[in-house]
Amino acid sequence: MRFFSLYRVELRRLLLTKFIWLISALCLCSPLLGYTVYKPVIAEYYTAESMSDLYIGNPVLAGTAAGAVLWAVIAIVEGDRQRRSGTDILADSAAPPTAHSAAKTAALMTISAAVTLLCALAYIPFTAAKLEYLFDAGFYFMNFFAFMLPTWWISILFADGLYRITRRVELSAVLYAALAYMSYSRFAERNYFMQWLNPTIGAYSDGFPDIWFLRMGAYTRLVWLCIAAGAWAFSLICRRKYQKGLAGSFARGLKKVYLPVSTAALAVTGAVLWNVQPFVGNGGEEYDLEAEYEFMDNANAIAEPAATAEHFLKFDAVSGTLSGKSEYQLYNVVKGENVLRFNAGYKIKSITYGGEPVSFRTVKEDLNGQYDTYFVLPDKYGEKLIIEYGGFPTIPQCNMPHITTSIGSNYIRMRNTDIVPLLGSYIASGAYVEITLPADLVPFIDFEHKQLTDFTDNGDGTRTYGTTLEIDFIGDFVAGRYVTDKFSSDDYDFNFVYGDIYRSAVEEFDVRQTICDVFDYCTEHYGKPFYIDGGSFTLFQMSAITNGGYASPGMSTWLEGSISPNTLSDPNKGTNATEIFLHEMIHQWWGSVGMWFDDSDGVWSAEGLTVYSTYRLVKEKYGELYAKQYYVDNWMKYVEEQNRNFYNRHPEYLEKLPEHYREQISALNKSVNKYKRMPLMLLKAEELLGGEEQMDAVLKQIFSDYQKGEQYEFTYKEFLDYCGLTEEDLKLD
Amino acid sequence: MTKVFGYELKRLLTSGLFIAMLAVNAVFAWYVLTTEIIEGIAYTAPFSVWSSCAFIGKTLPIAIITVLLLQAGYYGKQQKRVEILTSAAPMTYAQTLLIRTGVLGVCFLIICLIDSLLGAVFFAAFFGYYGFGAFIFPALLEIIPCFVFAVGIGHIAGRLHGGLIYALLPTVFIAGFLGVTGAFDLFGGGFFFSYPMTLPVGVDGEPEFAINSVWLIARLIYLAAGAGVIFVCIAARPKIKRA
Known part of the structure; x- marks a missing residue:
């Protein structure tokens, strides 16, 4: 008192x-x-x-x-x-x-x-x-x-x-x-x-x-x-x-x-x-791609086929959690320890085989935001393996502060092991997936972002969608208040998918025409991508909370910011999201589902050629001065800084640094090599070849040859051969 | 007089404020070394004279803030209460002021030595570099004028009003950390980051270390201005109000 x-x-x-x-x-x-x-x-x-x-x-x-x-x-x-x-x-x-x-x-x-x-x-x-x-x-x-x-x-x-x-x-x-x-x-x-x-x-x-x-x-x-x-x-x-x-x-x-x-x-x-915070994983700051490959290689080496795989998923938008059940009808069991990989935020509630509970242990060593769980199945054949799991999905430390996984009432985005388990011991040739989510969200599944349309209304504000997949893996799952706009250019039929809230902006800023411009430019300069079936193509808007974008057969993502009012009303902005929009579109030609590049030398990559092509398009659209200021000058600045960096001049001292400093310098060098050095080298190649027309002719030839399937991972040496140049020619001073 | 100096020095060195600020200075110095200096300043080696000067320049604002906080004690209410007693000592005002300046100078040097020691440990442990001799002269050119000027301004601010010294702290912070880069950069943190970038690169890929004449003149100006302000303080001896 x-x-x-x-x-x-x-x-x-x-x-x-x-x-x-x-x-x-x-x-x-x-x-x-x-x-x-x-x-x-x-x-x-x-x-x-x-x-x-x-x-x-x-x-x-x-x-x-x-x-x-x-x-x-x-x-x-x-x-x-x-x-x-x-x-x-x-x-x-x-x-x-x-x-x-x-x-x-x-x-x-x-x-x-x-x-x-x-x-x-x-x-x-x-x-x-x-x-x-x-x-x-x-x-x-x-x-x-x-x-x-x-x-x-x-x-x-x-x-x-x-x-x-x-x-x-x-x-x-x-x-x-x-x-x-x-x-x-x-x-x-x-x-x-x-x-x-x-x-x-x-x-x-x-x-x-x-x-x-x-x-x-x-x-x-x-x-x-x-x-x-x-x-x-x-x-x-x-x-x-x-x-x-x-x-x-x-x-x-x-x-x-x-x-x-x-x-x-x-x-x-x-x-x-x-x-016990459930938000950010405690793994490394860099994505460990090799460990993922290793897991897949092991799985391919030992995995037994499974007859069927069925996944029953339920999103709770209020608590931001997923609860799921995965069922696999097995032919044979793998002897010894079986392994499955999951988002580190999930807890496995139970594993049963043929109705009998199976003991398991989860090793809490965070690898790209995932934990591995090990279990041994009894020596019985042809039974059903059922895994029940759920929880709040964790964001890997290496992705922060970009949100790769989120469950909310307005937007759901999940990837790979955030959705269903990745089994290291069994591979099903396909899967049936049932997903329950808020009724007002439109779901798209997999890297192609196929819209789910078959649903049952549950009468409680949710719908359950069902679909069959060709492989037992969900690369990407997105649900939001989306609309799909269909329109055509000379060569293509577009499925333009964007947030319902942007409907008026799409009309006002004539976004459709911009898209047609990009595709017309690239088709004219490099040729038509073979993977656009029947000329149909999906452009899918991702939420601004996610990082970057990607393309897959017949689909390219684009960033939400490209269409935000301040971006679309500022034509003088430099290398902004609108140009990133162009960049992502150009990946339909170079990288992703376009040509694959052998980037093992750390410089030659799809990114470099995409940046160069974006520069050429921007130069054509906004003029030479603009392109020089925001592209060429910017590349030169970064390359000069890289050349002058003490540790690049004296790599012997790099060894003396603690590991995380070495990682920082290595990551910076990789990024500069891909996004700055290689475009400058391509610009030099353009000069040596005699100009833009000659360069375009070479690139068109390369793209055309690739279309015929003559190349798989296009190498730097092959590019030099096409140009008739040597490595020495393209060395930067 | 030596006794008074020793007493004043002991009083400051054993104060909680000095010990806490010494720890803050040391932590900050290590932070600067492991986050900025390790990258090498202006693309030079982390153990180049340029990097060493930039390190000193980056840590100086905190050292000067420490000195000003200690100096504020000389002009605080508690000090004023005992002023009548201390002024009875057989010392002139000039002697008192110089003793206080000297004591602050020793505290400042201790902080700089600790920072430098950490720098030496860092260079030796990370890079196996031990050639610290080349760092000493430029470092002295950085720290002495900076100290004299700051203490001079502190004395005159304290004389005007005890609280004014606290008002100097954000000024020091802004001048030290918010991107002053020219030759008149009092601390040198900004100057030694930017100036070597303007110099031609030598055969070893780094600009050769050279003391810039404008910067040197600026240091002399700061030194003279600080000494001049201290002289003015001595000349304008305050009157002691007697009850």
Whole structure:
């Protein structure tokens, strides 16, 4: 009861303080930083910032970080106020110090909650006006209450606690600054849970609002609230008493058993929550492709055929989880240990064979966000193997902060082992898949993104779709509010699949014509791809939360940002998402399902030729100056930097570096070689051949020969032979 | 006078603030070494003189912030309360100010030595490099004018108002970390990142180390300005209000 009366007094007192009104006003202004100088939402050169990134993500994160610092200032100043005025001894004798401290902190937290609500209300008109038809009020408010408010509370608890421990304004400010710095340091760059002050948003989607980052944001805030509350409770143990110093007061503080107990309980809760977080895998930072090949090679070597495979999948959009059951009718069993690979977030509920439970063990070594599970089947033939599983799918560390897997009410995206198990011991020649998901989402399956159309309405807001696959593997599964637009150019019939919300933008900016332009250009310069059956072709829009795109027979993905209002209304943008759209289209000729390239030498690759072709198209579309500035100059800058890099000049020192530095330098070199060095080499080849026409003739010949199946993995040497050039000729100075 | 110097020095070196800030400086120095210097500054070797100067320049703002925080103690309310007592000591105001400057200088040098020691450990452990002799002269050119100027400004700010020294802290932070790159970069962190990029590359693929004359003049200006401000502080001796 004493707490509530003290709380009312403190709240009233704080509201009468001018300083708190100043801090509140500054907090209200702090999201403005997100429009101008502080833009933490990660946008890489190949993705465009969505409108939600620009007008929700950035302002909220800027307000979160700046406001947190402001609330820390007031927490420290308020903590010091009584000591400064010399009334702390009187106050301690008049009110129970622990209840008083709690009341003061609670009052500050109450005011910060009110300021958060005001902040959200203040920016609604502007945000809604900017996002127009893309504005979603629920998503907007969730950002403020998942990121801003809890971070402000964490900051208040830390600052108040630090002051109580140190009893020095400058020292607590320095320690708080160190904590804040930790959150921004490179140590926290890939450790998203360390970022207590600056929660991560990889990218937001406008057309397919996804709450994955909100989920992780709220979870990380909960973890840090526990830790900060633990630190705050610890500070109460350190509260000075009986004119003692820190050590003496601490020893006496321990006698109030509830304080050390609550400190330990909160700290342990925070640590446990951190440890069991379901969001990000704890594997390597680079995708281990070789390990995947190794698994498949082993499977191909030992696997027995299975008669049938059936998968029954149910998505729960509210909890973001998948529950599934996979059934395999086996002919023979593989002797010894059988293995299956799954998303690391899933838990296998049971494995049965012929109705009998089978014991299994999951080895929790994260490989590309997956765990392997081992089991031994009884020596019986022709029985049914049933695996039941489920859980919240984890994002591999190597993919973060791009969301490759997410289950929400607006969008579902899953890949490979996120959906069904990858069995290392049995291969079925096909599979039947049954998928239950929210009724308003349109599902597409596999790398070709075939739309599922056969469904049963369950009457509870969900539908169950059924389909048969030619192989027992689901490369990609996407469901969202999609529409399919069919149109034709001279040579092609397009199935243009995009978010329903973009219908008006597609009309307004004549996206169909742009697509026709790209395909006409490439067909004219390089020839028609053989894999477009009957001229039909699908262009599939991916959510902005995913990373990059890909193409497969008769299908190419394209990024959501390519069609966002700010992208489509800015023709002067440099290498932006629209050009990435062109890039992805050109992969229909080079790489993916176009020609395959032998990229073992680290330079020669499909990416290089695609970048070069994009440059040529952009040059034709926007002019030579534009293409030189945004392409050639950019390539030269990166190649010069690569040449001058100390470790490239002195590789002997590379060996002396810790492994992760070596990996960083190697990854950078690979990227520069593919995307910058090779296009420059192709530009040199163009000069030596005598110009663009001659180069186009060579490329057309190569593409035509490949169409006849004369090449498989096209090598650099073969390219040189076609050009009549040598490696020396294309060496860059 | 030596006794007072020793007492003041002991008081600062054993203060919680200095020890905490020394730890902050050391952690930050190691962070700079392992994240930025390891890449090599301006494409030079991580153990080149350019990289060494950039390392010193990057760590100097935190060292100067430490010095200003310690200096703020000399102009705080608690210090003012005992001013009447301390002023009874047989020392002139000039001596007091110089002692305080000297004590701050020793604290600053200790921080720089710790940072340099970490740098030496880093160069030796990561690259087997031990030729630290070439780093000393440019480092002294970086740290001495920076210290004299900052302490001079700190003294005059403290004389005007005790809280003004705290107001200098964000200025130091901005000047140190937000991309000042010219020859007048007080700390040198930005200058040593950008200047070698403008120089011709030698046969070994790196620009040869040379002290830029404009930068040298800027250092002399900072040194003279700092010394001048300290002199002004001494000349304008404050009046002690007696009850």
